[in-house]
Amino acid sequence: xxxxxxxIHNQLVCRAVAWLxxxxxxxxxxSEQYCATGEIPDAIGWKGFCHSVVVECKVTRADFLAxxxxxxxxxxxxxxxxxxxxxAPPGLIAPDELPNQWGLLECTRKAIxxxxxxKQ
Numbered sequence: 001x002x003x004x005x006x007x008i009h010n011q012l013v014c015r016a017v018a019w020l021x022x023x024x025x026x027x028x029x030x031s032e033q034y035c036a037t038g039e040i041p042d043a044i045g046w047k048g049f050c051h052s053v054v055v056e057c058k059v060t061r062a063d064f065l066a067x068x069x070x071x072x073x074x075x076x077x078x079x080x081x082x083x084x085x086x087x088a089p090p091g092l093i094a095p096d097e098l099p100n101q102w103g104l105l106e107c108t109r110k111a112i113x114x115x116x117x118x119k120q
Contacts, residue, residue, distance in 0.1 A: 012057035020045035054081030
C-alpha cells in the first residue's frame with residue numbers, strides 16, 4: 001500500500017521550502033500561509049528587493065487541473081508571486097500545459113529539476 005496523498009503533498013511542500021531557501025536563494029520562506037485573497041501558496045519565498053516566488057505542489061492530475069479554476073488563477077494579476085512554479089513528480093505535468101509565465105519543477109527522491117523557468 002502506498003503513502004496517503006497528504007503525506008506525499010507535505011513532503012513536496014517541505015522540498016519546495018528547502019529549494020526556495022537553498023537552491024533559489026530566497027531569504028524569507030513561508031509555507032501554507034493564508035492570504036486575504038483566499039490564496040494559500042504551498043511555499044512562497046522572497047529574494048532581492050520585493051521579488052516573490054510561489055511554488056504550488058501537485059501530486060495528482062486532478063489537483064493540477066482543479067487549480068486552474070481558482071479565482072486567482074483565472075485572474076493571474078490578483079495572484080501571488082513575481083515568479084510562479086508548479087512542483088510535481090516527473091511526468092505529472094507537461095510543460096505545454098502550464099499557464100502563461102509559470103515554471104515547472106520536477107521532484108524525484110534525489111533532486112529537483114527546473115524543467116521550465118518561472119521568470120516573467
